[in-house]
Amino acid sequence: MCTVFVSIDPDSAVPVLLLSVRDEYTDRRWLPPGCHWPDQPDVVGGLDLDTGGTWLAVDPSSGLGIEPVAACLLNGFGHTADPHQRLSRGRLPLIAVSGEPIAGEALKRYDPFHLVVARPSGVHVVSWNGSSVEDTELPAGLSVVLNDGMEGQAGSGACPPRIRTTMNARRAYFRARLQAVARPEPTVGPPEGVWGEWLPIALGDGLPPDDPAALIRRLVSPTGRVWGSVSLSMVALSPEQVRYDFGTVPDSGPSPRIVLAGA
Structure with a gap:
């Protein structure tokens, strides 16, 4: 149940903000953000050790008129790919920040997804349900992207009712909470200072992990396998720079620990 909050203010010194929560089985192996891909040496992202891909990639390069770019992946619902031809969706953020289009026959090799592609000049979401693709430009203001699409309105019949709830x-x-406080303009300094009132909200706003609305979740399956929020990413995009703060969720509790992990 990954979630991405996108704030766009074209008049701000920092026009685009992303707040992304990654929900996953906690025993899936991964590394925190770094420059993990030799063929894309400037790209920063967490590394999925099972597939070699990532859930969020950031290219901070801004030389020669090239904007910084970030791409964040959410799993979707719909028709899954042929298992004999399936490609890992973790490749998609890396493809997006390289500037290559996400389209054509290659889409059929991916399970359903939503891919948020953000630049200071604008944000769009590429959504693939296994049979058709949509490319949606986000408006100014606060938007929310969920596993069931923009604002959770894709209406996929494959989305279980309890997950939709x-x-x-x-x-x-969290839309209401983020809109109720001042929008930050993160630049240089510790996370506690630059993210302002957004930070305690992003850390879960005090909700217990079993609350239906919880941003930071923990669930234990009957087999004992733990699923829940494993990391939190906060990205600020301006024409001059990118700020990427990253937090992990310790197994001992529901609150992420935020550490600066990018440019």
């Missing part, structure tokens, strides 16, 4: 609870609660 919790997604919508999370969306409604």
Whole structure:
């Protein structure tokens, strides 16, 4: 149940803000953000050790008129790819920040997804349900992207009702909370200073992990396998620079620990 909050203010010194929560099985192996891909040496992202891809990639390069770019992946619902031809969706953020289009026959080799591609000049979301693709430009203001699409409105029949309920609870609660406080303009300094009132909200806003609206979740399956929020990313994009703050969720509790991990 990954979630991405996107704030766009074209008149701000920092026009685009991303707040992304990654939900996953906690035993899936990964490394925190770094420059993990020799063929894309400037790209920063967490590394999925199972597939070699990532869930969020940032290219801070801004020389020669090239804008900084970030791409964030969410799994979607719909028709899955042929298992004999399937490619890992973790490749998609790396493709997006390289500037290559996400389209054509190659899409059929990916399971459904939503890919948020953000630049200081604008943000769009590429959504693939296994049979058709949509490319949606986001408006100014606060938007929420969920596993069931923009604002959770894709209406996929493959989305279980209980998941839709919790997604919508999370969306409604945290949209209201983020809109109720001053929008930050993160530049240089410790996270506690530059993200302002957004930071304690991003850390979960005090909700327990079993609350239907919780941003930071923990669930234990009958087999004992733990699923929940494993990391938090906060990205600020301006024409001159990118700020990328990254937090992990310790197994001992529901609150992320934020550390600066990017440019």
